[in-house]
Amino acid sequence: MMRVLSITVCAMFASANLSPAAAQSQTDASTIRAGHNIAVTRCIACHVVSPKQTLSPVLGPGIPSFEEIANRPGIAAASLAGSMKTARWHDYAMPAKLLPMSRISDTERAQVAAYILSLRSLH
Numbered sequence: 001m002m003r004v005l006s007i008t009v010c011a012m013f014a015s016a017n018l019s020p021a022a023a024q025s026q027t028d029a030s031t032i033r034a035g036h037n038i039a040v041t042r043c044i045a046c047h048v049v050s051p052k053q054t055l056s057p058v059l060g061p062g063i064p065s066f067e068e069i070a071n072r073p074g075i076a077a078a079s080l081a082g083s084m085k086t087a088r089w090h091d092y093a094m095p096a097k098l099l100p101m102s103r104i105s106d107t108e109r110a111q112v113a114a115y116i117l118s119l120r121s122l123h
Contacts, residue, residue, distance in 0.1 A: 028114070032114050035114050036115045042101065047065060071119075080117070086102065
């Protein structure tokens with residue numbers, strides 16, 4: 001019993017002492033996961049937020065999917081987050097007001113931007 005407890009404690013300390021690269025990777029993964037969670041609860045009405053999404057957005061057509069946005073030339077996290085903060089409806093029939101994504105926090109916008117960029121094609 002004492003040996004099992006000792007091994008468990010050692011494993012806990014080993015996982016707590018991650019290399020900087022491993023810690024960064026875990027942070028990146030948690031940021032992307034948080035961005036995905038925001039996207040599927042707040043962005044899905046207007047965008048296809050996941051390549052596996054089975055529901056069509058309520059608004060559209062012509063609103064780009066997150067995958068399309070991710071693959072635009074020169075797109076970066078900072079520009080995505082900035083665009084989310086100031087984006088307005090593109091449809092002239094809609095009132096010229098800020099989109100719902102402008103009402104999420106800067107941290108949430110950065111998380112969504114990280115998720116969007118994680119959809120970038122590698123070819």
